[in-house]
Amino acid sequence: MGNLPSERVNISSPFTIAGLDLCGPFLVKYKNQRKETLNKVYICVGICFSTKAIHLELLSDLTSDALIATLKRFTSRRGKCSKIYTDNATNFVGANSILKKFHKLINFSDENLAKYFVSENIDWKFIPPKSPHFGGLWEASVKSVKHHLKRAISKIAVLPVDTK
Numbered sequence: 001m002g003n004l005p006s007e008r009v010n011i012s013s014p015f016t017i018a019g020l021d022l023c024g025p026f027l028v029k030y031k032n033q034r035k036e037t038l039n040k041v042y043i044c045v046g047i048c049f050s051t052k053a054i055h056l057e058l059l060s061d062l063t064s065d066a067l068i069a070t071l072k073r074f075t076s077r078r079g080k081c082s083k084i085y086t087d088n089a090t091n092f093v094g095a096n097s098i099l100k101k102f103h104k105l106i107n108f109s110d111e112n113l114a115k116y117f118v119s120e121n122i123d124w125k126f127i128p129p130k131s132p133h134f135g136g137l138w139e140a141s142v143k144s145v146k147h148h149l150k151r152a153i154s155k156i157a158v159l160p161v162d163t164k
Helices: 064-078 091-103 111-121 130-150
Strands: 017-029 039-048 052-059 083-086 123-126
Touching: 017 052, 017 064, 017 130, 039 064, 039 130, 052 064, 052 130, 064 091, 083 130, 091 123
Parallel strands: 017 083, 083 123
Antiparallel strands: 017 039, 039 052
């Protein structure tokens, strides 16, 4: 067995280095709908590399915009991540390119302000394509979340989802 990556063994604040993965779809019924229609929702599983704590966020669809909104909620709750590891799903790659374009557009006349925004940049790392075993830490957490969710929730769950 090889050595663990330095991100997993170095002491750091919780969720400074995190892994993200999506699982689903799960069929749910929104509270504000009168009809008995089922809708697909997805769960974004975030796992801390130092403590293995799991953070769950709900997504209404798999677009890059929905993922960025989920990432904003995640960082608002858990703090800024210095590194995020994900697989090569199209929504992760799209969200990364949108965030990089945003950081390139920021030009400030004040150098201190510019340095601050550059220092807050999140380093987004992708595992090699078609190799999910590289993301074993968050894939195991997805398995655990699915297992416990299926036991806790019956066939139809009524969940509030942010539809904005």
